[in-house]
Amino acid sequence: MLMAISGLALAACAAPDDTRPDAQTEAQKAADSVEAPALGDLSWTKGAMVAAANPAAVEAGLEVMRNGGNAIDAAIAVHAVLGLVEPESSGLGGGAFMVYYDRAKDEITVFDGREVAPAAATPDYFVKDGKVMGFIEAWQSGHSVGVPGQVALYKTAHDAAGTGDWAANFAPAIRLAENGFKVGEKLHEALASERLRAVINLDDNPVTSAYFYPDGEPLPVGYVRTNPDYAATLKAIAAEGPSAFYKGEIAESIVAATNAAPDGGMMTLEDLSNYTVKVRPALCGTLPTGYRICSAPPPSSGGIAQNEIMGLYDAMKPADNVRVTEDYFLKIFVDAQRLAYADRDYYVADADKVTVPSDDLINPVYIRERAKQAFAPDGHATPGDPGVILGRSPMIGMWGQDQTEHAPGTTHVSIIDTDGNAVSMTATVESAFGSSRMTHGFLLNNQLTDFSRAPTAGGLPVANAPGSGKRPRSSMSPTLVFDEAGDLFMVTGSPGGNSIIAYVAKTLVGVLETGLTAQEAINLPNIIARGDTVAVEIDREGGPEAAEALRTMGYSVEERTGEISGLHVIVVRDDGLEGGADPRREGVAKALE
Template sequence: MSASEEAQRAADTAHQAEAQAAETDAAAPEAWTKGAMVAAADPRAVEAGLEVMRQGGNAIDAAIAVHTVLGLVEPQSSGIGGGAFMVYYDHDKDEITVFDGRETAPASTTPEHFVKDGKVMGFMEAWQSGKAVGVPGQIALYKKAHDAAGALDWEKDFQPAIRLAEDGFKVSPRLAELLASDRLKAVVRIDDLPVPSAYFYPNGEPLPVGYIRTNQDYADMLRAIATQGPSAFYEGENAEAIVAAVNSGPNAGDMTLEDLANYEVKVRPALCGTIPEGYRICSAPPPSSGGVAQNMIMGLYHYLKPTSDTATEDDFLKAFVDAQRLTYADRDHYVADADFVAVPSSDLINPAYLKVRATEAFAPDGHAEPGDPGVVLGRDPLRPLWGEDATEHKPGTTHISIIDMEGNAVSMTATVEAAFGTSLMVNGYLLNNQLTDFSREPTKGGKPVANAPAANKRPRSSMSPTLVFDDNDDLFMVTGSPGGNSIIAYVAKTLVGVIDWGKTAQEAIDLPNIIARGDTVGVEVDIDGGPEAADALREMGYTVEEREGENSGLHVIVVREDGLEGGADPRREGIAKSLD
């Protein structure tokens, strides 16, 4: 090879290397410059998340710190005796991962789990019993997520909650109000059972606002988890205490030490769909309803909303209500634990199905029924496979939205199910009553219900931790809420509010909640705009239920050109705060 040929070859190699480097740079996400933010249901929890980020932690570390504090100061909503869905976005890898820490049914569970003496147990009988407790998934979720992408030492993530539990925290107005509620005390057992009664009702009186409540048992439990890992929770003395509590009292459960030791977090791909406006909506797949329901509502809304220049706000409101009614009917019928039943998730969010489904919008006074994506998409019918199901999901839940300094994001919704779970308390925390999210009736009309109980099955959830990406596939929004089966409507309100109605994060949160599940439309009337919305829908012919005291807890972060815009639900006690 001549010198000139060698020079040309070297030049070609250098050019090729430069081209490859340019291609790699183009594919890599841009450096994150928007800052960091935490939005959650209590300022002390938010500060815990910011504290661990100042120490070098990322969004996952912050989520652990935030939630362990929430389990202390907001025990009515969530805690380590419950479970969660976490949707995590890794900015550098441009990857989304779902950590499914949903509670599971014990291995002894059958479809007749809530059938007693040949009759289906009533909800009130079931929810405050050991039969309602699922194997908790929260601690295992912490560990799985931290092992996958945490940046700070595991032990450090627990320190803010340990410190607050030992030093004591001021009882907030919301917690004090719930504990003093005669209505609540009539249906839960926290004031009757010895352990929770001594904690929440010292000297027989509910904890008042401002009372300094310590919780050494909780601090000791967290310290053991911090030093020994999840085995401190799922094995040994704590596991024995859970089993003893679950398997005692009326309508006792049948949980074993093996059930606890065998619990596994499921790592799943996010369920994402792209709406015609160009945004990609990603949430948790079944047994969560998030991926299915949020994509359905936004897709249907696109086909239902008016296009006329003369359209009014009421016309857009009607489209939102009709999109909800169609979505809830399909969600109720098809969504369950996809490890046990076939859930047509991709079919339900397929634009071809949604376009047809939008033409099936129910008359305002019509009965809501599920559609059939199998028929629409030219395959075998799917609707006849399952009995109709309208299981209620009670609102004992919290939501956390986080973006860290590297652009990683967490949307995590966590729960103990109803307020204070089952009221069963061990080692400073409450146990969930998550299994009442199953259909207590295993069959309807002679057909199995998709969401019926089964061994090691996870009950269907309305939780919708959601991430939104713009038409450049850049992170645009982190959102989610507590609120039982109304979660779907609450979260969808923020999506349509920000994406379609041009609202800020806080403005979208502040809109009145409108929940259109079934044949009745619930409208929040004790907030600006609520009475007018109720009147308008009633005028259109809808059956309207006026509601007060809605318990949404929306926490939202929107990525704007000039930084992060946060919002926190005024219906609870949270804040959204940037990292200083």
């Protein structure tokens, strides 16, 4: 299609300057012989939009759509740029969950590009000399690196539904890597953080030190940073597909970097060549209000946690004839989170390897009964038992209680294309700058620290313990919402470690329950209620008041500043698309002209 359009343009430009008698006739014949580009689905009149964490990445997505690509093509282009300009958050050396809606087919597909543990991994993978490794030690070790899934996800999704040229999707990122990008405040601040530099090896490793700390100093804001190695990697992927990444020189360098000291991992070339993207159905639930919420199933927490929080919130709302204060709605949002987080922490893991009662946890019968178990403000958060509530065998006792933390090195992309297809994709390298190990222009993840490093708890195995070829549990919640008529209504998602669940739920409550715009919902203070303490963002409007209200109710409140959400939201309104980007990062939401 790109070549055909170029040919038309050249013919149109040449004709006026050519005085040969038959020139215009030949030009017209050439134009007539070219198949006109497809007009797409003319029933979709809302336009197209990209919302992501960097303006250059957003422009890449818009460029690809202008040239005939759809939401999947745009997502590849956007993320290839994000891997260059915000490598602290995601990249080729990480993984992602993509939720894709095909409007013509009315189908939702989840592409699970989550990283996997090497085949040699066992439940005691993070046990060293008889002791469980501490988080920082594990984070910077080769044991933390999972087999990356991002590149394979690109190709699997593109083969399934992409409409643009595969290689063209990487062109914007290649140009930017060769010509240089301007370092933004977010990257600079991460590199300059003394707290972060004290615990990671980024400025100690010769490769990463030379790239991120030229002359021994962190890249300054505005510095034009080229990355020819990254450009070369993308060119190879563009020309050869994922085989350029999962086999040959790049694969060998990934294995070598992973297995190098300190505490080298167990990855092999076979682990890389055997990687597969899991194509899964979305996990969806319908609220009494008619909205249908769809997100990724386990090992993602999105489908379970978002549906459970919203279902619990609805179940705890007062009857229409009962008057309550505004603080009541704050309370039930916190209580819904505490209940859902406790269930998620206990049950969610890689459902290909262990039993995860996904459907039971979002069953309306379970949710109504679970809502009655809301903890006292000073009470201890514990998981529920859908087996008992749904009249089957008890499920409590299957696993030990897991309190794995999930670090915030992640990004999110929301896209709607010109045919009304949509992508919600959350991608990550796990913690900031992943494992601090770099090769061929990209950083390797530390995703395996999303496993429970302790394989047992209370004498019971932990569902989210490591295992051969296993995918660690994720907090990522790429989410699509459909209205009562079944039409696409909202695309949302965020980075933020285990707080992702709360961040995304905030936008769902804000837009679906309170009637806020996308941007208004994003701007609300973040409130995270995982466990027995409620974290409240107090450097946003409304935050101090929320913290005081919750404290007055008896909750244990942790006041926070500098929250790291990166929400990117698109809402479909009657008159077009409404976008929002998190002011806590550098993103934008921009419509296609």
